[in-house]
Amino acid sequence: MSFDTIIRGGTVATASDTFQCDVGIAGGRIAALGADLGTAKDVVDARGKLVLPGGIDSHVHLSQPSGPGIVMADDFASGTQAAAFGGNTMVLPFAMQQKGQSLREVVKQYHAKADGQCYVDVSFHLIITDTTESVLGQELPALVNDGYTSFKVFMTYEGMALSDIEMLNVMAVARETGALVMVHAENYDAIRFLTDRLERAGKTAPHFHGTSRPIAVEREATHRAIALSEIVDVPIMIVHVSNREAMEEIRRAQQRGLKIYGETCPQYLVLTAGDMEGLNMEGAKYVCSPPPRDHASQVACWEGMQQGVFSLFSSDHCPFRYDDPQGKLTPKGRTSFRWVPNGIPGVETRLPILFSEGVGKGRISLNEFVALTATNHAKTYGLYPKKGTIAVGSDADIAIWDPEREVTISQSLMHGGADYTPYEGIAVKGWPVSTMVRGIFVVRDGELVGKVGAGTYVARERSPLAKPIAKSAWE
Ligand code: URP
Ligand code: ZN
Ligand code: ZN
Numbered sequence: 001m002s003f004d005t006i007i008r009g010g011t012v013a014t015a016s017d018t019f020q021c022d023v024g025i026a027g028g029r030i031a032a033l034g035a036d037l038g039t040a041k042d043v044v045d046a047r048g049k050l051v052l053p054g055g056i057d058s059h060v061h062l063s064q065p066s067g068p069g070i071v072m073a074d075d076f077a078s079g080t081q082a083a084a085f086g087g088n089t090m091v092l093p094f095a096m097q098q099k100g101q102s103l104r105e106v107v108k109q110y111h112a113k114a115d116g117q118c119y120v121d122v123s124f125h126l127i128i129t130d131t132t133e134s135v136l137g138q139e140l141p142a143l144v145n146d147g148y149t150s151f152k153v154f155m156t157y158e159g160m161a162l163s164d165i166e167m168l169n170v171m172a173v174a175r176e177t178g179a180l181v182m183v184h185a186e187n188y189d190a191i192r193f194l195t196d197r198l199e200r201a202g203k204t205a206p207h208f209h210g211t212s213r214p215i216a217v218e219r220e221a222t223h224r225a226i227a228l229s230e231i232v233d234v235p236i237m238i239v240h241v242s243n244r245e246a247m248e249e250i251r252r253a254q255q256r257g258l259k260i261y262g263e264t265c266p267q268y269l270v271l272t273a274g275d276m277e278g279l280n281m282e283g284a285k286y287v288c289s290p291p292p293r294d295h296a297s298q299v300a301c302w303e304g305m306q307q308g309v310f311s312l313f314s315s316d317h318c319p320f321r322y323d324d325p326q327g328k329l330t331p332k333g334r335t336s337f338r339w340v341p342n343g344i345p346g347v348e349t350r351l352p353i354l355f356s357e358g359v360g361k362g363r364i365s366l367n368e369f370v371a372l373t374a375t376n377h378a379k380t381y382g383l384y385p386k387k388g389t390i391a392v393g394s395d396a397d398i399a400i401w402d403p404e405r406e407v408t409i410s411q412s413l414m415h416g417g418a419d420y421t422p423y424e425g426i427a428v429k430g431w432p433v434s435t436m437v438r439g440i441f442v443v444r445d446g447e448l449v450g451k452v453g454a455g456t457y458v459a460r461e462r463s464p465l466a467k468p469i470a471k472s473a474w475e
Contacts, residue, residue, distance in 0.1 A: 003031060003040035004439055010046030010400065014053065014389050015371035023051060025396040028438035033392060044434075046400055052370055053389050054089025054120075054397040054435060055351045056377035059182075059239055059263065059314035061343060062093040063113045070341045071326040073319035073417035076117040077452050079347060082416035084119045084442040084450065086348035087432025089397035090387055090458070091120060091317075092377075094152060096127040099159060103128075103139040107148065111457065118455030119442050120435075121397070123383070125182060126151040129159065131166045136173050144177040147459025149382050149466075152239070153181060155221045156188040156289070157342075167228050175234040175472075180380070180463040182237045185221035185246065186213060186290060195338055204336035206283030207276035210291040212337070218290050219245040226253045226260055233472045235259030235465045237380065240316045242268045242290040244300030251309045259465060261380065263312035266346055266353045267292050268301045270426060281335060284328040286422050288318065289342045302363055305372060312380060313372040315350040318343025319418040327419075345418040349409055355401070356428035382461035396439040405431040415448075 003024040012021055012033070024032035024040070062079040064072050074082065076093075083091050095110035097103055103126060110124055126143065128135065128151050140151070153170050154160040162170065167183075174181045194212040198204070203211070222238055226249060229236040241247055241264050253260040271292035276283035286292060304310040320341045321327035331339040351373055358364040364372070378388025385394050407413070409423045435443040442450030 001032060002026065003037065005042045005044060006037050006040040007044045007046050007051055007398065007400065010049045010051035012051045012390055013366045013370055014391070015367055015375035018366055023390065023398070025439045028396055028440070030390060030392055030394050030396050033390070044400070049433070050366070050401040050403050051390065052399050052401060053374040054399045054437065055087050055373045056090045056092070056383070056388055057083060057088050057315050057317065057347055057350060058092040058312060058377040058381055059265070060091045060093050060317040060347050064094060064096050065098065066320070066341050069326060069332050070320065073321045073327070073345065074317070075417070076114040076122070077119070078415070078417040079317065080119040080122065080455050081448065082348040082414065084435045085415045087351040087399035087401065087435055088347065089120050089399065089435060089437045090122065090383070091347065092123050092125055092381060094127045095124040097129050099130045101130065103135055103143055107143065114457065116453040119450050119452060120437050120455040121458050122455060123381070123458045123460050124148060127160075128153055128170055131162065131169055136169055140173050141177045144179045144462070149460045149462045150180040150182060152184065154184045155225065156184065156186040156191055161188040164224070164228060167225070168232060171229060171232040171234045171236070174466065175232055178462040178466050180235060180237060180466040182239050183225045184240070185218060185225045185238055187217045187221045190217045190220070199336060199338060204338070206278070206281060206287055206337050206340060207273065209287045209337040209340065210273040210276055213289060213291055215243045215245050215293065218242060219249060222246040222249045226250070226258065229260065230258055235261065237261045237263060237312070239263045239314070240265050240290060241301070241304065241310065243293045243297040247300050247304040247309055254309065261312070261465065262304060262310040263314050264301045264304055264310045265314055265316045266350050267316070267344060267422065269298050269357060270353060271422060272298070275422070281329050284340045285322050285420055286344060287328065287337065287340045287342060288316065288344045305368070306364060311372070311376045313350070313354055314377070315346035316343070317345055317347035319345035319416055321417070321419045323419055344422045345414075345416055346422070348414055348416060349421060349423045352407065352409070352428045352431055353423065353426065355430040360429050380463055380465060382463050383458065387458070396436060398436045399432045400434040401430060402433050403430045405429070405433070407431050
């Protein structure tokens with residue numbers, strides 16, 4: 001058999017196994033796994049390296065409108081380039097509906113932003129903010145059939161929060177069409193109440209963002225989202241879970257046999273509310289929602305991953321520049337936490353942080369790392385086994401890691417559009433050195449060798465988690 005590329009001598013790991021073998025690649029796919037595969041046009045020496053499925057980051061925001069005067073720091077080119085340097089071969093950004101917009105128009109807009117602009121493969125989740133009859137009755141079912149098989153709903157944020165009846169209606173469409181609903185679980189009214197009170201008391205520094213969204217806000221909304229999903233009888237993914245109380249809500253639901261899934265993110269493992277307390281507006285660099293909590297919450301998030309309550313580890317990359325009138329420092333000329341755009345960059349640092357803090361420190365195995373960062377994302381969002389594993393027939397989406405490389409995370413090493421990293425100064429051991437998408441290197445030995453536009457859009461199958469279920473009493 002002839003190969004385009006052979007990755008030779010590395011340690012290959014999947015979500016279930018770790019083995020020494022060569023990887024033969026032909027026509028963009030993995031064509032053989034074994035010893036003595038012969039020769040190829042390109043033979044890559046991977047001795048001493050790990051050969052892993054490329055990371056799939058199923059929660060990133062790129063080029064998303066973020067309110068008047070605020071501009072997201074990454075477009076599809078810069079965001080997917082950063083993703084590739086971080087060992088990712090695919091990202092799933094959101095195509096966000098604005099009130100009054102047709103979903104077809106939204107999808108068209110995001111394709112115009114993404115097509116020909118990506119370094120790694122992409123696929124969109126939809127964000128539903130306007131649950132009109134035509135959106136729910138016609139557009140959404142048609143788009144699910146076209147491969148947009150997951151959508152996010154928000155229980156908070158001005159102009160985005162859905163009421164309970166709206167949530168129920170979206171969930172009913174997901175049930176009928178076999179789509180997966182992702183839920184941002186925070187109680188909007190409670191946040192508004194607390195934000196107003198804090199501002200009236202003159203408590204406007206960035207760290208009051210944390211005070212305005214305490215754990216109870218997230219726990220209550222998580223509990224409610226689970227109850228709504230139980231009523232409709234539809235699976236949901238609770239995204240960016242930050243603490244024990246929300247995690248325990250999900251665990252309890254899972255123990256009751258409900259199809260509730262969970263995701264956590266690096267900010268909940270290595271940042272705390274204390275990071276939002278920097279001098280002047282420095283704390284704005286860490287403002288995201290839900291906010292980073294405390295050490296006990298970090299422990300809970302590790303436990304959630306170790307015990308399978310969380311199946312996904314994503315970045316929630318949502319980058320804004322700091323020292324920029326369109327960013328976090330003086331949003332709209334104001335300095336209250338209320339106006340600081342929510343979100344932090346993280347697509348490039350997600351994998352090294354989990355590898356070092358997780359695998360390196362014995363909290364999770366290498367195979368669990370692969371599952372949490374690649375395979376489970378592919379399985380959850382209808383991409384497996386094309387994506388998310390190293391197996392004959394799968395796309396050759398591969399990251400080669402140097403498990404011994406020690407790096408201190410620094411903005412000077414980053415490739416995205418933000419002007420800071422919230423993980424500055426964190427020392428990690430283990431770093432992705434090369435990333436290949438469908439058999440073509442995007443990053444090779446730390447150098448960008450890929451071309452913009454080489455990353456393509458991938459229409460997805462329905463999530464196996466969202467397989468149509470038996471009729472409910474109300475149907
Ligand atoms: O603060 C965050 N997480 N911003 C991104 C939008 C979202 O809610 O995921
Ligand atoms: Zn969210
Ligand atoms: Zn997000």
